[in-house]
Amino acid sequence: MTRVCLIGDDDCNLQYELLSRETSRDALATYDLERPFANSLAVRTVSIGAAISLLNDLQWYLTRFVEEALVLEPSISDDEWLSRPLAERLRNGDADPAETREFYKVYGLERESGESDGTSGDSKAAAAEANSRAAGDDDSSPPTDEEPAQPGDDGGQTQPAAGRPRLVEPLYVRRTGGELPAYDLRDVSETLVVRVTESEYASAP
Numbered sequence: 001m002t003r004v005c006l007i008g009d010d011d012c013n014l015q016y017e018l019l020s021r022e023t024s025r026d027a028l029a030t031y032d033l034e035r036p037f038a039n040s041l042a043v044r045t046v047s048i049g050a051a052i053s054l055l056n057d058l059q060w061y062l063t064r065f066v067e068e069a070l071v072l073e074p075s076i077s078d079d080e081w082l083s084r085p086l087a088e089r090l091r092n093g094d095a096d097p098a099e100t101r102e103f104y105k106v107y108g109l110e111r112e113s114g115e116s117d118g119t120s121g122d123s124k125a126a127a128a129e130a131n132s133r134a135a136g137d138d139d140s141s142p143p144t145d146e147e148p149a150q151p152g153d154d155g156g157q158t159q160p161a162a163g164r165p166r167l168v169e170p171l172y173v174r175r176t177g178g179e180l181p182a183y184d185l186r187d188v189s190e191t192l193v194v195r196v197t198e199s200e201y202a203s204a205p
Helices: 015-019 022-028 048-057 059-063 084-091 118-134 198-202
Strands: 001-008 040-045 066-072 081-083 103-110 166-174 189-195
Touching: 001 015, 015 118, 022 059, 022 084, 040 048, 048 059, 048 066, 048 081, 059 066, 066 198, 081 084, 084 118, 084 198, 103 198, 118 189
Parallel strands: 081 189
Antiparallel strands: 001 040, 001 066, 066 081, 103 166, 103 189
16 A cells, blocks of 8 residues: 655644644544654555545645655555655656656654654544544634644644654765665664655755
8 A cells, every 4th residue: 555654844743733623634534544753644545646635635734734745655665755746746657667766865764762652542542632622522622724733732842752763864865876875964773765856856955
């Protein structure tokens, strides 16, 4: 199945922002939610087309709360993610998968100590809390799509979870020969590799 992963902006709690608003909560309601990285939300869809459709449905929220939207399509690669623009080109037939192995964005993965690790249970708890507010079980009214969500006890920040890596300092690289250049911006033991379009690579800072 095709996987979609949203990485939240540093100044927001992505899980809260998406699950406390009716439209985004409804768009995600049919999926099992996961948190593979700090301040992230991921789901599995039936195809790359369904993945792009979901991202389009969430566009209002992506522009406000999401730093990066990634797609993992097993028929293309089991471990190299696709940027949203590249995934759209592949879905539309504007790119050949065999020709997408040149331009990359590589993130370092840092693991930090903090709250206990969690999996989809964290997301289910947040969904239950958001649904409770929407049903009127909470004294406060649920935020609308036009209103900013009120931060929780953590001030709107997602606290790093033990064992859940955080994406740090992307490095744009170009494959020359068979191997990708090594990630050298930080001393990390793990990386997340993302294929990007040539235009994304050319416009990188």
